[in-house]
Amino acid sequence: MTERTNVDPKSFWNAKILGWEDSRYGAAAPTLVERVAGGVSTSLRFRLEAAVTLLAPHLPGRRLVELGCGSGLLAERLMTLGAASYQGFDISDRAIARARQRLAAVPLADRMAFDVAAVGDLGPQGDALVFSLGLFDWLSSADIAHVFSIGRHGRYFHAVAELRRRSIEQLIHRAYVHFSYGRRTGYAPRYHSMAEIDGLLEQAGRPPAQVYRHARMRFGIFVTDLDRAASR
Numbered sequence: 001m002t003e004r005t006n007v008d009p010k011s012f013w014n015a016k017i018l019g020w021e022d023s024r025y026g027a028a029a030p031t032l033v034e035r036v037a038g039g040v041s042t043s044l045r046f047r048l049e050a051a052v053t054l055l056a057p058h059l060p061g062r063r064l065v066e067l068g069c070g071s072g073l074l075a076e077r078l079m080t081l082g083a084a085s086y087q088g089f090d091i092s093d094r095a096i097a098r099a100r101q102r103l104a105a106v107p108l109a110d111r112m113a114f115d116v117a118a119v120g121d122l123g124p125q126g127d128a129l130v131f132s133l134g135l136f137d138w139l140s141s142a143d144i145a146h147v148f149s150i151g152r153h154g155r156y157f158h159a160v161a162e163l164r165r166r167s168i169e170q171l172i173h174r175a176y177v178h179f180s181y182g183r184r185t186g187y188a189p190r191y192h193s194m195a196e197i198d199g200l201l202e203q204a205g206r207p208p209a210q211v212y213r214h215a216r217m218r219f220g221i222f223v224t225d226l227d228r229a230a231s232r
């Protein structure tokens with residue numbers, strides 16, 4: 001939960017997530033306001049593909065834990081690329097129900113699991129590769145530190161919206177969020193500086209992150225402790 005709102009994140013995401021996925025990744029046309037927000041869908045699709053490319057060399061034999069997995073859009077692909085197992089967690093039971101329904105009959109389904117959980121309630125994840133896309137924007141600093149802590153015996157890979165105070169794109173994004181739901185709900189995504197992320201890693205006893213940036217992800221970045229050389 002963010003530090004600034006009384007909105008219940010579970011209700012918020014139950015109301016939003018399925019339509020959000022359809023509009024960002026599916027065939028549904030983006031609304032005018034989304035188009036004005038500047039190619040949000042394009043950059044999110046690129047982020048999804050970039051995550052697969054960067055994760056791919058690290059997958060064989062690895063236990064995967066995805067936090068804020070939505071309906072598990074990456075699960076089957078990552079398993080096909082050699083992961084040993086996939087566990088998805090999301091606060092939204094609607095997202096988890098869709099994931100279970102969609103992936104019940106695919107090959108390797110017996111090594112995939114989806115469960116409803118808020119990250120703050122999760123315990124240690126052992127040696128898993130813990131990853132997330134679009135989750136950190138919605139977490140408090142305490143929750144992010146918790147994510148780094150429960151994964152400290154494994155590896156991590158997380159998408160972050162990087163704070164860029166002078167970015168016009170980010171200003172437009174802030175305005176889009178404010179007028180489409182932030183003003184009404186008080187629940188809005190957060191941007192993080194690398195200094196903040198590294199500070200939260202330090203709280204969890206972990207060294208600073210490696211960072212991956214790409215113009216097509218706009219102000220989206222990946223932070224990771226995976227060896228970048230293996231991804232090239």
Ligand SMILES: C[S@@+](CC[C@H](N)C(=O)[O-])C[C@H]1O[C@@H](n2cnc3c(N)ncnc32)[C@H](O)[C@@H]1O
Pocket residue numbers: 001009013014017067068069070071073089090091092095117118119120132133134135138139
């Ligand atoms: C922006 S969506 C991203 C979904 C998916 N990872 C993707 O990139 O398509 C954020 C997801 O995080 C989940 N979420 C938000 N807060 C959460 C929390 N505290 N614990 C677990 N999941 C959470 C939401 O339900 C939603 O599915």
